[in-house]
Amino acid sequence: MKTLLKWFALLLLPxxxxxxxxxxxxxxxxxxxxxxxxxxxxxxxxxxxxLARAGNCIACHTQxxxxxxxxxxxxxxxxxxxxxTNLTPDRQTGLGAWTxxxxxxxxxxxxxxxxxxxxxxxxxxxxxxxxxxxxxxxFAYLQSLPAVAAPRQEPELRFPYxxxxxxxxxxxxxxxxxxxxxxxxRTAQWNRGAYLVEGLGHCNACHTARNALGGIDLARNYGGGxxxxxxxxxxxxxxxxxxxxxxxAEMVELLQGGTxxxxxxxxxxxxxxxxxxxxxxxxxxxxxxxxxxxxPPVGDAPVPRQPRVSAAxxxxxxxxxxxxxxQHCADCHGQQGEGRDYVYPALxxxxxxxxASAGNAIRSVLLGGYGPSTxxxxxxxxxxxxxxxxxxxxxxxxxxxxxxxxxxxxxxVSPVEVQRH
Ligand code: HEC
Ligand code: HEC
Ligand code: HEC
Numbered sequence: 001m002k003t004l005l006k007w008f009a010l011l012l013l014p015x016x017x018x019x020x021x022x023x024x025x026x027x028x029x030x031x032x033x034x035x036x037x038x039x040x041x042x043x044x045x046x047x048x049x050x051l052a053r054a055g056n057c058i059a060c061h062t063q064x065x066x067x068x069x070x071x072x073x074x075x076x077x078x079x080x081x082x083x084x085t086n087l088t089p090d091r092q093t094g095l096g097a098w099t100x101x102x103x104x105x106x107x108x109x110x111x112x113x114x115x116x117x118x119x120x121x122x123x124x125x126x127x128x129x130x131x132x133x134x135x136x137x138x139f140a141y142l143q144s145l146p147a148v149a150a151p152r153q154e155p156e157l158r159f160p161y162x163x164x165x166x167x168x169x170x171x172x173x174x175x176x177x178x179x180x181x182x183x184x185x186r187t188a189q190w191n192r193g194a195y196l197v198e199g200l201g202h203c204n205a206c207h208t209a210r211n212a213l214g215g216i217d218l219a220r221n222y223g224g225g226x227x228x229x230x231x232x233x234x235x236x237x238x239x240x241x242x243x244x245x246x247x248x249a250e251m252v253e254l255l256q257g258g259t260x261x262x263x264x265x266x267x268x269x270x271x272x273x274x275x276x277x278x279x280x281x282x283x284x285x286x287x288x289x290x291x292x293x294x295x296p297p298v299g300d301a302p303v304p305r306q307p308r309v310s311a312a313x314x315x316x317x318x319x320x321x322x323x324x325x326x327q328h329c330a331d332c333h334g335q336q337g338e339g340r341d342y343v344y345p346a347l348x349x350x351x352x353x354x355x356a357s358a359g360n361a362i363r364s365v366l367l368g369g370y371g372p373s374t375x376x377x378x379x380x381x382x383x384x385x386x387x388x389x390x391x392x393x394x395x396x397x398x399x400x401x402x403x404x405x406x407x408x409x410x411x412x413v414s415p416v417e418v419q420r421h
Contacts, residue, residue, distance in 0.1 A: 027171050029109055034101040040140040048141025051134050054284070055127065055200035056276035060084045069142065070094075070150040075121045076229035078214060080157035082121045090147040095139075103139040104132055109177050117167040119155065120175070125216060126202035129180035129195065174215035189283075193291030196284060201276075206234040206268065223298035226359070231421070232267045233359045235351045238295035248289050256285050257376035262339060262346040264371040264380065266364060274372035306357075309412040314400060317412055321401025324394050328386070329402075337406045343381055348406040358399055358413045362421050365395050392418040 038044065052058070061084045063072040071086040086094040095103065102113045110124035111117055118124065130138075160166045180195045197203050208216050209225025217223075224236035243251070253260035258273040265273050277285065309317070326335075332344040339346035347353055352361040368385035371377065386395060392415040399418075403410035 027109075027175055027177055029111070029177075032101050032105055034099060038100075038136055038140075040143065044137050044140045045144045046141075047134075048137035048139070048144075050279070051130075051138050051200060052141055053276055053279040054196060055130075055138070055202070056272060057087065057138075059271055059275045060122075061087050066150075067146070067148045069145055070148040072150055072153060077119075077121055077157075078228045079161035080155065082119045082155040082157065083153035084122075085152055086148065086150040087142050088145045088148045088150075089143045090149050093149050093151045094147060095142055096147060098139075100136045100139045103142075104135040107135050107138075108132075108179075110171070110175065117164055117171065119157075119167065120170065120214070123202040123205045125175055126199055126205060128175075128177045129199035131179055134200075170213065170215070173213070187290075189287045189290050190294065192284065193287035193289070196280075197288050197291050201288065203237065207237045220298045222292075222295050227268065230268055231359075232363065233357055234269075235355065235360075236298070237292050238298050240297045240299075243293045248293055251289050251292070252282075252285050255288065256280070256282065256374075258372035258374045259342055259377040259380055261341045263350070264345040266369050266371060267360070270370070270372040273374060278372070278374040278376075306411075307414040307416045309400075309414045313414075314404075314412040317397045317400040318404055320394075321397035321399070324390070324398040325401050328390070329398065332381075332383075337402060337408070342377070347402050348408060350408075353399075353403045353408050354410050356411065358403065358410070358417065359421070361399055361403070362395065362413065362418050365390075365399065366418075366421055391415075 058068055060073055060075060061071050062068045063070070063084075066072060067088070069087045071084045073084045074081050075084060088094040089096040091097050098113055105111050106113070106118065107124060107127045107130055109128065110120065110122065155162060180199055182191050183194070186194075204216055204221055206227050207224055208218070208221050209223065210228060211217055214228070217225075222236060222238040224234050226233045250260045250262060254263050254265060255273065255277045258265050258270060258278065280288075329347075333339050333347050334344070337347035337350075339348075352358075352364065364383060366385065366387045368383045370382045371380035373380060390398070395418045396413045396415040400412040402408065403413065
């Protein structure tokens, strides 16, 4: 009996595991099509450079202080860290030996040249929508870069997330490969916007909440939510009320220049504008906003649990917040929170101060920051950090005041919540 069990363990278990592995349905994969490689003309390379910017490849694939596109940047996930790879044409460590077909398979299907399934920290859940033609142009551009030797770094993921079986299961649940289809009912501009937002822009990688397994919650697409490991929250892009023309025009300004009449992008969004959106043609930004305006509303985002603040305590915070605001904030943000056009963001009507969650506002006050430097606004003004200058009680008070004044009607902020950041 004992030996039987031993044989079972030795032979049958691995066989069962192998059978499970083979049987686990991976998403359907089309055959690798090489086709006739298009010549890498200067125009195609230029087109590829533009598209790589639209995809913001450089932000993840460059490590601070190192050669652009040589990879090695650590990307945090709730399951551990992964490292971006070398996209320069080095033959040993980069894409030098890759074919356009293999590159497309990575973009479209999340599979590396050697057959390994890739971690979705590489947002191929969005890039799968990119056309083969555009993928070929990006490849031509990457192949035109100077080759840099930079070997791949092993991911530091916890078991079982570091296994290919886990990736297969994840893909079966959350990954649907497929190019973006034209919607014949819509205008060419809308279709272009959908292609950019859903594909290269990978906007829902941040602007849609993720479930416990890191899957993008498409039922609440563009409903916003916390960005795992970054500590920032992405606001919803789908708005409950139709966006007015004036609001849409401001969004165009914000995405193109990082600073609009009333707003400034900050944190991770400032990086998206800095590396990517500021380089896009005005027509493409217009198209993206046209698409964003059409997103169906998804209802309020689930708000992380917050400490309760009683009505009496709220009134106290409001009272003590006012003089703090006058002393530390009003010079820039205005007596009525009106800000200064194209210089200091308005706090009245600001999503960070009208939303249910105060997380981003707390972060802004603690850390301070700058909007992105762009061609339109080369020297954006800064916001000082208040972490050393104000106590948690004072920050809670000033934010409660700013969230409850001038027509803003958001809940109070408790000092405990400030301390959590
Ligand atoms: C949000 C971060 C992020 C962005 C943006 C991003 N990548 Fe990546 N990429 C990664 C990570 C992380 C990996 C490694 C995944 C792994 O090891 O499984 C990767 C892997 C790849 C690979 C596979 C390389 C190999 O050796 O298997 C290719 C090809 C690639 N990226 C191309 C691109 C292109 C092209 C863009 C822009 C259109 C881009 N990436 C944008 C994070 C990113
Ligand atoms: C890396 C995460 C990330 C990605 C990717 C990202 N965003 Fe954002 N976005 C944020 C965060 C965080 C904020 C809140 C901070 C701010 O307002 O600057 C934000 C804010 C915004 C705002 C301002 C919303 C408001 O009402 O204040 C707009 C508009 C926006 N993003 C559009 C986009 C579009 C379009 C894309 C795709 C091209 C995109 N974002 C991709 C993280 C991201
Ligand atoms: C010296 C001018 C200055 C002072 C003083 C200042 N801010 Fe700011 N603030 C800015 C600028 C510029 C930005 C945009 C840059 C950024 O968000 O990183 C900003 C951004 C913000 C934001 C994020 C809003 C957004 O849309 O990006 C909040 C919230 C905020 N400030 C609140 C405050 C509060 C509260 C105080 C006082 C405790 C204060 N600020 C003091 C200049 C200032």
